[in-house]
Amino acid sequence: MAGAFDFAPAIILLPFLSFLLALTAGNRMPKGGAFGGIAATAGSLLLSIWMVLTVAGGATYDETLYTWVAGAGEETVSLTLGVLVDPLSAMMLLIVSLIAFLVHVFSLGYMNDEGEVGLPRYYAGLGLFSASMLGFVLADNLLMAFMFFELVGLCSYLLIGFWFREPGPASAAKKAFLVTRFGDYFFLVGVVAVFATFGTAQFASGGGTESFPALAEQALEAGETYFGFDAQTWFTIVGLLVLGGVVGKSAQFPLHTWLPDAMEGPTPVSALIHAATMVAAGVYLVARMYGFYALSPTALAIIAFVGGFTALVAATMGVVKKEIKQVLAYSTISQYGYMMLGLGAGGYVAATFHLMTHAFFKALLFLGAGSVIIAMHHNENMWDMGGLREKMPVTYYTFLSGSLALAGIVPFAGFWSKDEVLYEALVHGLGGSPLLLAAYAMGLVAVFFTGFYTFRMVFLTFHGEARSDTARDPHGVRWNVKAPLVVLGVLAATAGFINMVPVAELTGLHIEFLHKWFEHGFAGLTVEHYGTVLHDVAGYTAAEGVPSYAAGVVSLVLALAGAGLAHQLYNVPEPVEHTQRLGGIRDVLFNNYYQDEYQVWLADTVTMGVARVSDLFDQNVVDGVVDGVSAVSLATGRRVRRIQRGVVTDYALLLSLGLTVLVVVLGILGGWFA
Amino acid sequence: MILSEVPPTYYLFLSAAVFSIGLFGILTRRNALMFLMSVELMLNAANINLVAFSLFWGNVTGQTFSLFTMALAAAEVAVGIGIILVLYRNFDDVDVTKATTMRW
């Protein structure tokens, strides 16, 4: 199957073609470009499955396809575009293309059947987004990843602002773009730093031996120094710079403020971009560069702490929300916090496992919410819903499957992955890192809140009695809405079985398929290599004697406790708001810990101040120099021209004096007066 | 062999002196006709030089050249008188320091 990898660029090009098609001919197509998008993503899905099968056979692929800046000479850098297919990227390709395909099908029901206008623009945006995200996954060097990172952000802006004639979506799109761009600035500085330090930004070149993580490892062993810092400090700095982009894109604290506002976009967009794929880009990037991050325990600790903190804070904010999509948005922020916790704690497999399961169940939840929103005639307020369980059974059962997975109830997918993340944090924290233990504690508390808000959402939406007329008589949904829900519902229930660590420990069977999946690949990109580096360089040791099923039982109990509290408060025929009981915290939670106001204040004082000073500098110094030069020239000219009085004999005098000087000079040089 | 008894340096001094007197006249005289006469002086200083060296090198080129220079000087004076006429018509005075319109 050697030909499989030659088709890798086609995975990116097919959705790009559907983008072009929708842009140019969308008006003339029956569904505004939908079928083109569905066909393209189906094609990408089939190719991704082929890639996965080929990689499962042990093959990997790293090829530079196009050099757009060829470095001249020996000590220079070449900028290239290339494709890297290894276990991590093959897995991500499958996830992204599957969800993109399902979202395209769902959009037929959400957008076309609801009679939306401007659909060619929508499908063009979806196509470009799919192409960009797949390009990001397949990128073989950091600069190419950055380019696609930005493209993905652009598509997010275009799609959030799809209904740009309303003030809300337009403003939300701008906010999303600006906040992620702020993080991407640090990312770009990091990319330049990588080029400057290593001369290459390849993730795996030379079979994994000449990539920048491999070079970094060698430099660390050799004890080199950079700009006066020792190697590990410098790598921490570079890692934190790249982390800026990750924090922005994956909506971690403090750059999480854009994601709840991004819910102004259409729900399929929220499902695709802001749940399963674009926000995954940040976490995927850290996983891709894990060989580099593993060299720096400080960076890992910061990642873990930020992740744990975000998980807790976002979960607390999700508890008081009224709109169903807002709850899911905060849930997304929280769950990505778990993934960052997993990566920072040294649980590479755990974090990528959670990435996969989360993509499935969060997309499922968003699509389910979309189905509910169609039924409720685009009213998102959960307090107007209720009793939809009987009227929308397919939606209800798939949504329940997703919620069980989100809350982490065994045997749904979320339990296995979230539990493994927490277990890794616990053992590595007990192995000698109090920061990791603190992060673990925060993640554990967040499990309680997760269970609570998830089931609050389920009970308010589907249980009890209908609280409004629309809920009593909901709009029906068709197969194009239900089919993706069913597919994802099955996946949310079963995807966890590929890596059941507690069961493996208990029974001794080797059923950790995902762990085995990551075992082969390029030399620096395998799970064993990461484990070695984490142990030797970062000093991570796993504490012995803590069985994983024990940690699993603890988190399961907490999740059930949260669900139980929600059941008690909200699974009644006529639930009421209980937020008054929170007392003073209520206002803080409602206002999202005032983060938005804080960021606006920062922009108004700090950024505006810096901008004013720069403007002064530009006006007075830069313009001053230029104007000054011309002013000097004009003034001198005005004075010098007074020599020309018009008297002929003056001119004759000047002529003859000039001649005399010339002759004297020539004479001195020629030795006439010697 | 007809040689000159005066070393060529003295001829050069004479020529330089006449030239400088002519130049002095150009720089200080205000009457346009005197200006023209000074120009003539300068031309003739060059002629002195030419003839002196024609004798020194024994070549007749210098003297022939100086003849042509004289013819050229005559032509130049003819045109110069015409210019002075026009000058007088435009400025009502032959004083060269009074015609100062060619200025900034």
Add this chain to the structure above:
Amino acid sequence: MTRPRLKLGSHLARGVGAVALFVVMVLTFLNASFGEASGFPADASITASIGAAMFNLDLGGVPGEGFLVVFIVIAIVLDAALDGAVYLAKREEGGRFAEAFTDGGRDVVDSVLGGDDE
């Protein structure tokens, strides 16, 4: 009877240019060296040689370059100079002087076109 007096005044200050040039030339000539002087042959006729040189003929004992082209050119130049002098001195009918004005004929243009915008 008054005798002619030298007109002294500040306008003589310009003459310093001429003095400077004279000084430079004298200094140059003092340090100049010449070759072997070779004069004219004793029996040759110099004027005959000048005449022959003017017409590129090889008569006359003293050597010299050919000035035939220069002769023709100077003839043309003298002719042109004469025409120029005549033209500059011309008067027009009606008392106005000829077309040589120092301001490029702006007065003429103004009077013809009626003194419009500057």
